[in-house]
Amino acid sequence: MSQQEPLEVKGLRKQINRGKNSLAKQFHLVRKSRMKLWQNALYILIGVVVALAIGAAILTSLDISAIDYYSDMFTIGLVGNAYPERAIENFLVSYVPLLITSLALALSFKMRFWNIGGEGQFLIGALTSAVIAIKFPGLNPYLMLLLMSVVAMLCSGVTGLAIARLKTKYNTNETLATLMINYIALYVVTFFGETKADWNFFLRTDSERPKFTSFTKMPFVEIGDFHLQISVLVTLLIATGIWFYLRYTKQGYEISVIGDSRRTATYAGMNVKRITLRTMFTSAALIGLAGAFTASSSGCISTNITNNVGWTGIIVAWLSKLSIPGIVLSSFLITILQFGCRSASSLYPSIDSHFADLLQGLILFAVLAADFFANYKVVRIMSAGEKQEEQHEDKKEVES
């Protein structure tokens, strides 16, 4: 400290420094020993409750009963609905793409390949499958779905393959490459939605404004009044398949080893490049499939068809620590949240659907924070005679 400094300034600075240091000195983070599953779940539950409490405060300030709102939200619009079957059907329609995308992302994350291009791969799948749907109307619905799926998976998979190839050959950054593909795909869809050129078969000819044409919908199995879409069954099969693949097959084993240590994988004679290509193809193809399913069940495409699953899927995959059963569960819960928020907000005209987005954000944030506190604890450094020491310091300062 320089000598010209006036005494008051000197004292002030000392105080500031002491304040800063004492906080840092007294508390620090310590990693907890591994939590049991139910403990982890409890933390997350507390996080959700905190987020809901904040949401309730906002609702109350707008003169809306938080209890009513939340009960509407968590019953996802089932209560008091003349057609509860439709609500469940719609719920499943939101669940399917999120689940497949999260599973697919987990597959590449497990290999430490940071595929954040879920949005783009989804759009590519949706767009290419829509081409099939529009170009071949009148096909048998099952055959149609099959064809749409295959084309979407191939196109999206090849995109993923190309990015993986760039990575294995030139060691490009896959995070950037997949991110950029998102925007390219988004603008391609925008382009098809806007250009009124004659060749654009995506547009309806009977409409003045540019508008996507709609096409045949997804086949379903009727169970009483309930229409179970084929995609739900396929998705559950895929989830089981991926769980089995990662756990019991040689290829799944290779993915785990590469994710853990690339050098070890090479050393054990694995062809890391080929495995990277293969896995990234599978991952992108599955996300493309999610796109095809969504295009098929909505019977139309648009730029917001993804419902952000490419991003939400990343959160789901990490929250579940890349465990497949975990992903099935947490994507289910997040869909309830999203879907419930949307159906509840439609019942309260005084707040628009942005509140649903706000609440979603709050809850996800709280869940991530809860996850942090489940793994770390804040500890105060304990040492005998610390207080006397501080008093002593104070005395010295008074003297000076």
Add this chain to the structure above:
Amino acid sequence: MSDSEYAIELRHISKHFGSVVANKDINLTLRKGEILALLGENGSGKTTLMNMLSGIYKPDAGSIYIDGEKTLISSPEDALKAGIGMVHQHFKLINVFSAADNILIGSSKGSETHALLRKSRYSQVNQIIHDFGFELDSRKIVANMSVSEKQTLEIVKVLYYGAKTIILDEPTAVLTVQETRKLFEVLKKMKEQGHSIIIITHKLNEVMEISDRVAILRKGQYITTVNTSETTEKELTELMMGRKVDLEIERPIVEKTAPVLEIRNLSVKSDEGNIALDDVSFYLRGGEILGVAGIAGSGQKELCEAMAGLRKIERGVVLHKGENIAGASPEEIIAKGVTMSFVPEDRLGMGLAPSLSIADNVILKKYKQSKGFLLDKKRGAREAQEIIDKLEIVAPSVETPVRKLSGGNVQKVLLGREIAIDPNVIVTAYPVRGLDINSSYAVYDILNQQKKTGVGILFVGEDLDVMLALCDKIMVLCHGKLMGVVHASKASKEEIGLMMTGALNTVHQKRGKTAGIAKDSAIVEDEIIYQEEEVNV
């Protein structure tokens, strides 16, 4: 300044990581102007304790007294202010900067950071280096420095920052015999100037040579401090282990076979594209252990990787039982019974997948052998259990992730797996790296047993005393060149030390015989030329 007897006093220090107790109620004193050796097995908490002194970790409980005054150290900056400097095992230097800049950039005094871009800084820093009594050119770029020079720079750095107490974490692990001697002279000089020094090391002979007192930790607890002059290596070992041990390394005599591995004129490049191995020839017989000695970075890593098919062979022949395997894939080489286990500095980087279970790691080199699409999990579990039983690995179950095991057990898993594939050649680099005495001896036993069954072992090592006791022959590398092959029973440490620094070359010393070429070689001279051409294509 207080006139306390102790430079540092630790009282009731404890540190936990999750449920693991790294340090429990430790009391330790460092007198002013003494060299204290800190001794303990792996996982006894030496490094954790020193990291708390240097501000990297914070103690959960207990207090630190410096010069008799209670001090809270919550960052490396605090430690520096308190006059404590640590020289880490892995140097913390900026490779592309000169020595002077590496020193000045970390300086906390504002006036000195201004000197950073001035030309005069070199002469200033040279003066400082000279004042401390070191030899080092302040203009030299770190990337061009030898390990010993880097270490000197680290020491100068902490001294320059005003450290009164210097902690050295295994400083001799990377040095040759001559360099170690030089370091010790420097340490003694520092002691005379009134500095206090804590040195962490595994090597008992060094402890006896350099230290005034020895503090011993065992399993995170403080055992005792003894005066070096009043103790023996044997007593120290017993204190460290908590029981009596036999320090002899066995060298069983086994009948040697024809060469299982013959390397002729091998040249390999490093990751940076420099020549890492230059025209190296040697051979390995079944039933012998051939040591590879050299200063760190003399081409040992590249040699191992070339043997395992992980690195491109630029030139030369690698003959395995009469068949050239230069250019074969790792998979093919594994299938021929050549195993390579390399323990890098971080100990987990190569050969193991740390987050996977022991069973999954054990099956790593065999998983393709089972038929079909599925992984043979049962086989992994069975063989993992066999290895655990045979090598007495301490592990809760075969499903435990490898990273949760202690260093010794991790290395046993690695070696156990390599042995389980019934190899005829074992290439092993630093298998006892960072291991305590007990685990090290377990590893030597494993290698000796393999040797008795007629396996040829290439042992890349660091500790010359161990190599002289364990190996049959030792080949010495210096800057990627072969300096000669000596019989361990006839060679001296000094001789090997000279060869390691390139001061002595015995390759062509004996008339009519070139070191590294077997009398009963399977390589015919014509064949070499032919095979070289093949490799070049």
